[in-house]
Structure formats: C-alpha cells, structure tokens
Amino acid sequence: MLWSLVIGRVAGTAIRIHVTFLLFLAWIGFSAFRHGGQAEALQSVLFIVLLFLCVLLHEFGHIFMARHYGIQTPDVTLLPIGGVASLERIPEKPSQELAVAIAGPAVNVVIAIGLILLLGSLTPADITKIDDPGLGLIARLASANIFLVLFNMVPAFPMDGGRVLHAILSMRIGPQRAMQAAARIGQGLAFVLGFLGLFGNPLLIFIAIFVYVAAAAEAQDSVMRDAFVGLSVADAMETRIASVPATATLEQAVDILLATPQHEFPVVDAFGKPVGLLVREDIIMALRTRERDAPVMEFARAPVAGVRAVAPLQKALDDMRASGAAAVSVVGEDGELLGLLTPQNVAEMMMIKQARPDWRFGR
Numbered sequence: 031m032l033w034s035l036v037i038g039r040v041a042g043t044a045i046r047i048h049v050t051f052l053l054f055l056a057w058i059g060f061s062a063f064r065h066g067g068q069a070e071a072l073q074s075v076l077f078i079v080l081l082f083l084c085v086l087l088h089e090f091g092h093i094f095m096a097r098h099y100g101i102q103t104p105d106v107t108l109l110p111i112g113g114v115a116s117l118e119r120i121p122e123k124p125s126q127e128l129a130v131a132i133a134g135p136a137v138n139v140v141i142a143i144g145l146i147l148l149l150g151s152l153t154p155a156d157i158t159k160i161d162d163p164g165l166g167l168i169a170r171l172a173s174a175n176i177f178l179v180l181f182n183m184v185p186a187f188p189m190d191g192g193r194v195l196h197a198i199l200s201m202r203i204g205p206q207r208a209m210q211a212a213a214r215i216g217q218g219l220a221f222v223l224g225f226l227g228l229f230g231n232p233l234l235i236f237i238a239i240f241v242y243v244a245a246a247a248e249a250q251d252s253v254m255r256d257a258f259v260g261l262s263v264a265d266a267m268e269t270r271i272a273s274v275p276a277t278a279t280l281e282q283a284v285d286i287l288l289a290t291p292q293h294e295f296p297v298v299d300a301f302g303k304p305v306g307l308l309v310r311e312d313i314i315m316a317l318r319t320r321e322r323d324a325p326v327m328e329f330a331r332a333p334v335a336g337v338r339a340v341a342p343l344q345k346a347l348d349d350m351r352a353s354g355a356a357a358v359s360v361v362g363e364d365g366e367l368l369g370l371l372t373p374q375n376v377a378e379m380m381m382i383k384q385a386r387p388d389w390r391f392g393r
C-alpha cells in the first residue's frame with residue numbers, strides 16, 4: 031500500500047503503518063491536549079495505541095489461521111479505520127474460510143475476557159462509556175474489544191461477519207450462490223444502516239455506503255474469479271496478431287501500426303521468440319525524437335517474460351495487473367510466440383461467458 035511505513039515483521043509478515051494513521055494519532059493527541067492538557071493528551075494517545083494493538087492482534091488472528099492452511103500473508107497495514115491483512119487468497123473450503131474469518135474476532139473475545147477478569151467486573155453501562163476517561167484505561171479497552179467483536183461480526187462484506195455468513199451459506203448452497211446471497215444480505219443491511227443513520231448518527235450513512243459498495247465489489251470479483259476457473263491463457267489470447275521483427279526500423283514499425291488495429295506488438299527475434307514489446311505510445315514518442323531508420327530495439331520495452339500458453343488464466347492476469355503491463359506475449363513450449371494477452375481480449379471472453387455461461391473454450 032502506498033504511503034505506508036514498515037515498522038516491523040512478525041513471523042515473516044510485514045507490519046505497515048499508513049501515514050494517515052500517524053496523522054490521526056497526532057490529531058487525537060492535539061485535540062486532547064487542547065481539552066485537558068498534557069496528561070489527557072498522553073492518556074488519549076496511549077488508549078488509541080493500545081486499541082490499535084488489539085486491532086493488530088485481531089489481524090494476526092486471521093494471519094496465523096491463514097498460515098495454518100498454507101496461505102501466504104505478506105503484510106498487514108494499520109489505517110485509521112482499522113487493520114487490513116493481505117491474504118494471498120481466501121480458502122476455497124468453507125470450513126477453512128469460516129476458521130480464518132472467525133479467528134480475528136476470537137482474539138478480541140479472548141482479550142476482552144482477560145481484561146474483565148483483570149478488572150473483576152464490567153457492567154453493561156460501562157461498555158457504552160468507551161470515550162469517558164473517568165472509566166479507567168483497562169475498562170475502556172475491554173469495552174473497545176467488545177465493540178470490535180460486535181462491529182466485525184456484522185454479517186456484511188467487508189466485515190468478518192460477511193465472510194462467516196458466506197462460509198456457512200456455502201456449506202448449504204455452494205460458494206457461487208452463497209456469494210450472491212451474502213452480497214444481497216449485506217446490501218440489505220446497508221440500507222437499514224443508512225436509514226437508521228438518517229435519524230441518528232450520520233456516521234452510519236458513511237458506513238452504509240462503504241458496506242454497500244464493498245458488497246457489490248466482492249460479488250463482482252468472485253463472479254470474475256469463478257468465470258476463469260479451469261481456463262488457460264491459450265483460451266483468452268489473441269492469435270491473429272502482427273509482430274515486429276527485432277531488426278525492423280521505426281519506419282517499418284509505423285507501417286505495421288497503421289496496417290493493423292493493434293496497439294501492442296511483440297518484438298520477435300530471428301527464431302520467432304519475443305524479445306520485447308512495442309506499444310503505440312512508444313512508436314509515437316520515438317517519432318518525435320528519432321530518425322526514420324532508428325532500430326525498434328532502441329525504443330521497445332524491455333522484454334517482459336512471456337507467459338506460457340498452458341498457464342492458468344487467473345494467475346497470468348494477476349501477474350499482468352501487478353506488473354502494470356499493457357499486454358503480455360504468450361509463448362509455446364520452446365519460447366516461440368503464439369499470441370498476445372490483452373485486457374480487451376479478456377473483456378471479450380467475459381462477454382461471451384455472460385451471454386452463454388456454458389460456452390466451452392479451449393481446443
């Protein structure tokens with residue numbers, strides 16, 4: 031995530047703090063200082079730091095459970111709105127999805143019970159006085175952990191409760207229909223929240239919009255992922271493509287650009303293997319600064335490793351998105367150019383899938 035600093039590493043997972051979190055901390059300290067001086071400022075900042083330590087432990091609940099199922103967890107980022115652990119994937123088995131989702135709130139349950147035992151008692155009235163410094167730090171932290179459990183168990187994406195709901199529904203009606211049902215329940219809940227917000231806390235309206243958008247995005251993403259299951263790069267690649275020989279000049283590249291509807295061209299060597307990629311913008315840029323006979327290899331993009339035609343499509347798209355490449359050359363067993371993978375191709379395949387979900391790709 032941009033604008034975040036790594037402050038440490040636990041069991042291979044980097045802990046990042048977003049700059050806005052530090053600003054948030056400064057703002058809390060400053061407003062407490064104006065209200066009650068140095069002592070109150072210190073106490074407020076200490077409370078927020080401890081609260082976010084609980085949030086971090088919550089995220090590590092998810093992380094350690096995901097690790098247990100062999101899922102990689104590169105990092106966790108603290109934001110003013112909470113923590114975000116990046117998981118390489120969501121487990122496909124509903125029982126594992128349930129375990130990973132519930133491990134986070136379970137940590138806060140344990141912390142809350144521990145703190146209440148330490149205190150001796152915590153009345154329901156105390157729980158609502160979370161922002162009252164007179165209550166004492168430990169009681170406030172115990173209340174905050176109870177809130178974290180309740181808030182995270184709201185059955186809507188992106189809250190853990192949404193995942194729990196999806197996992198439980200998956201066991202009965204399958205993951206695909208469960209995703210649609212969970213998204214619909216989440217969006218229905220967002221409407222109720224928004225409606226309540228109109229009469230009470232405006233913050234609820236903000237949360238409602240957030241939940242609504244997240245539920246829709248989650249459902250969309252899962253539809254995409256489902257559509258790609260079992261498909262290889264060969265199923266989605268463009269095969270009738272023009273390529274540019276590595277020995278070509280700028281003038282020849284311009285001719286090829288005009289002769290085809292393509293925007294991206296693999297540059298191939300004498301053996302037909304891709305050694306670079308030429309994008310329309312590169313050619314236009316070169317026209318401004320170079321001579322007609324300039325060799326294309328001087329302004330082509332560095333050879334991105336070609337993706338194998340038999341590789342899973344989802345993996346190739348994830349890699350493509352991560353590298354920011356406009357297109358990727360697809361190669362055969364001996365590294366020879368077979369086609370080109372572009373976002374437009376994938377979009378066309380999605381249209382076909384949407385019109386005819388049972389359409390068989392591949393050959």
Ligand SMILES: [Zn+2]
Nearest residue numbers: 134135182190
């Ligand atoms: Zn969580």
